[in-house]
Amino acid sequence: MKVVALPEYCLGCGLCEIYCAAEHDGWNGNVLKAFKKGKPVNRSKLMGSPQWSWLNTCMHCNDAPCVNGCISGAMQRDSDGTVFVDAERCVGCFSCVMLCPYGHVRPCYEKHQVVKCDLCREKNSIPACVANCPNGALQLMSEEVNPL
Amino acid sequence: MRYVVIGSCIAAMGAVEGIRSIAQKGSITIIDGEQRGPYTRPLISYFLARPYKFKDISYRSPEFLAANGVEVIKAMAGHINRISQQVVLDNGQTVPYDRLLIAAGGSPVIPAIEGVEAPWVKTFYTLADAESLHALLAEGQNAVIIGSGLIGMKAAEALWQRGLKVNIIEKEAHILPRIMSPDSAAIISTLLNGAGIKLRCNEELTAIRSDHQIEFASGLCLHADLLILALGTRPRTELAAECGLKVNKGIVVDNYLRTNDENIFAAGDVIESKNVLTGENEIMALLPQAHKEGYLAGCNMAGHNLADAGGIFQNSVNIMDSSICSAGSLINAKSETLIWQQDDKYLELFLNGSYLSKYIAINLPEVTGPLTNTIEKQVMIAPDGWQEFIAAPSLSTIPSAYWHKIGGIPRANTWNH
Numbered sequence: 001m002k003v004v005a006l007p008e009y010c011l012g013c014g015l016c017e018i019y020c021a022a023e024h025d026g027w028n029g030n031v032l033k034a035f036k037k038g039k040p041v042n043r044s045k046l047m048g049s050p051q052w053s054w055l056n057t058c059m060h061c062n063d064a065p066c067v068n069g070c071i072s073g074a075m076q077r078d079s080d081g082t083v084f085v086d087a088e089r090c091v092g093c094f095s096c097v098m099l100c101p102y103g104h105v106r107p108c109y110e111k112h113q114v115v116k117c118d119l120c121r122e123k124n125s126i127p128a129c130v131a132n133c134p135n136g137a138l139q140l141m142s143e144e145v146n147p148l
Numbered sequence: 149m150r151y152v153v154i155g156s157c158i159a160a161m162g163a164v165e166g167i168r169s170i171a172q173k174g175s176i177t178i179i180d181g182e183q184r185g186p187y188t189r190p191l192i193s194y195f196l197a198r199p200y201k202f203k204d205i206s207y208r209s210p211e212f213l214a215a216n217g218v219e220v221i222k223a224m225a226g227h228i229n230r231i232s233q234q235v236v237l238d239n240g241q242t243v244p245y246d247r248l249l250i251a252a253g254g255s256p257v258i259p260a261i262e263g264v265e266a267p268w269v270k271t272f273y274t275l276a277d278a279e280s281l282h283a284l285l286a287e288g289q290n291a292v293i294i295g296s297g298l299i300g301m302k303a304a305e306a307l308w309q310r311g312l313k314v315n316i317i318e319k320e321a322h323i324l325p326r327i328m329s330p331d332s333a334a335i336i337s338t339l340l341n342g343a344g345i346k347l348r349c350n351e352e353l354t355a356i357r358s359d360h361q362i363e364f365a366s367g368l369c370l371h372a373d374l375l376i377l378a379l380g381t382r383p384r385t386e387l388a389a390e391c392g393l394k395v396n397k398g399i400v401v402d403n404y405l406r407t408n409d410e411n412i413f414a415a416g417d418v419i420e421s422k423n424v425l426t427g428e429n430e431i432m433a434l435l436p437q438a439h440k441e442g443y444l445a446g447c448n449m450a451g452h453n454l455a456d457a458g459g460i461f462q463n464s465v466n467i468m469d470s471s472i473c474s475a476g477s478l479i480n481a482k483s484e485t486l487i488w489q490q491d492d493k494y495l496e497l498f499l500n501g502s503y504l505s506k507y508i509a510i511n512l513p514e515v516t517g518p519l520t521n522t523i524e525k526q527v528m529i530a531p532d533g534w535q536e537f538i539a540a541p542s543l544s545t546i547p548s549a550y551w552h553k554i555g556g557i558p559r560a561n562t563w564n565h
Binding site for chain 2: 045047048049056065068069071072073091092093094095097098099100101102103104105106107
C-alpha cells in the first residue's frame with residue numbers, strides 16, 4: 001500500500017503535514033496538544049511552488065533502496081509491505097536519504113535520525129494525511145511500485 | 149537443496165533474504181569466520197565512540213536468523229572442494245553444499261614495513277579491532293591515523309570523542325581523496341582543525357619504530373601511543389583462487405553473480421562489480437551494493453535468473469556532526485563543475501553535457517536521493533536545468549525532467565490556472 005498524491009486536486013493547504021506530524025511520536029493525532037506542547041515532526045512533506053503542490057510521500061517500493069542501503073538494519077519492511085524505520089536502531093547516517101529516488105526519506109537533525117512515512121501503521125486505520133485531506137488529493141492505493 | 153554461505157555480513161544477510169524470497173525449503177548454513185554473528189561493520193566506529201550505547205551492533209537479529217531457518221557455524225572456512233562440493237573448515241569439519249555463496253568480504257591493507265605487528269598498531273575493520281582499541285586506549289593519548297578514507301575518518305572521530313589527541317595522515321594532497329574534491333575537502337579539514345584534530349597531507353608512512361616514533365618519507369617524525377592503519381581494504385579472494393575460481397582484483401562473476409563454477413556464487417566486497425558509469429569492473433566495497441548483490445545471488449541460487457545491473461560509488465557519512473554525501477565517479481577530467489555554498493552547506497555537481505556524473509554534498513543530504521538516482525539511472529537533464537537547480541538547491545528545484553522520469557509528478561494543478 002502507499003499514499004498517492006494527486007497534484008491536480010492539491011490545494012497546498014498543508015493539513016496533511018499537520019495531521020501527519022500529530023499522528024507520530026506518541027501524539028496520537030491530537031493536533032492541539034502536539035503543537036502546543038511539542039515540536040511534532042511530519043514524515044511526508046508538501047512540495048511545490050505557488051503554481052503547484054503535491055505531498056512527497058513514500059512509495060514503499062518493492063525493491064526499496066532505503067532498506068537495501070541501511071547500514072544499521074533500522075530501515076525495514078513489515079509483513080504488510082510497509083517500509084518503516086526503527087528509531088531505536090537508526091544512527092542517522094543518512095544513507096537512506098542519499099538513496100531514496102523520491103527524496104522522501106528526510107533527515108531529522110534534532111534527533112540524529114531519519115523520518116519517513118510509515119502509513120500510520122500503529123494507528124490501524126487509514127493514514128492521517130489521507131483521512132484529513134479536504135479535497136481528496138491523497139488516496140491510499142495498493143499498486144506496487146518499483147523505483148525508476 | 150543445501151545453501152551454504154561463507155561470510156556472515158551484509159551480502160550474506162542479503163542472500164538469506166533472497167533465497168527465502170523464493171525458496172522456503174532447503175537449509176541455509178552460514179560459515180561465520182569472525183564468529184560474531186551478522187553485525188554491521190560501519191557501526192564499529194559508533195561502538196568505539198560510545199561503547200555502552202552501541203553494545204549491540206547486530207545487522208539482523210537472532211530472531212531473523214531463526215525465522216529464516218539459518219544455521220550459523222562459528223568457524224573459519226579453510227578450503228573449498230569443488231568436486232565433492234564441500235567446504236572444509238579450519239577445525240576439520242566439512243559442510244556439504246548444493247549452492248555456495250562466497251561472501252568473504254575484504255581485509256585491511258597492511259603495508260609491508262617493519263613494526264606493523266606492534267601491539268599498539270591496529271587496523272579498524274572488525275568489531276574485534278574496535279574492542280581491542282577500546283581496551284587499549286586512554287584519554288590524552290596521542291593517536292596517529294594513517295589514511296583519511298571513510299574508515300580513517302570515522303576512527304579519528306571516535307578516538308577524538310574518547311578524548312585522545314588525534315592526527316590524521318594522508319598520502320594524497322587532500323583528505324577523503326576518493327570522495328572529495330580539493331574545495332570540499334578543505335571545508336571538512338577546517339572543521340577537523342577547529343576541533344583540534346591535526347591533518348597532514350602528502351605524507352607517506354615509511355617506518356614504525358619500537359619506541360613509538362612514526363617516520364614519514366618527508367622526514368616528518370611523530371610520536372604515537374596508538375597507530376591506526378586505515379589504508380583501505382582488499383577482497384579476501386584466497387579461498388576462491390585456491391580452488392581455481394576465476395579471480396582478478398576480486399572474484400570474477402557474471403551478471404548473475406555466478407563464478408565460473410555454476411554452483412558457486414559470490415557477492416559483496418569480495419567481488420569485482422560493474423561501475424555503471426564507466427562500464428569497468430571495479431572493487432566497489434559499498435554496503436548497499438553488498439546487500440543488493442547478496443540478495444540477487446540468493447535469488448539466483450534458488451533458481452531465478454536476476455541480472456545485476458551494477459552500481460555507482462555512493463557514500464553517506466557524518467563526521468563531527470557534518471553530513472557528507474557523495475555519489476558517482478569523475479568519468480571525464482573535463483567535466484563542468486557547478487558549485488553552491490551557503491553557511492555550512494556545500495554542493496558540487498560534475499556534469500558531462502546533459503548527464504550528472506558525480507556530486508559532493510556537505511550538510512545538504514535532503515537533495516541527494518534524486519541526485520544519486522539521476523546518476524545511477526543516467527537520467528538526461530539539460531544543462532540549464534542544472535543551472536537553475538544550483539542557484540537554490542532544494543527538493544523543489546530538482547529539475548522537473550527528473551520527476552517526470554520517476555512518475556510524472558509534479559503536474560500543474562487545475563484550480564490555480
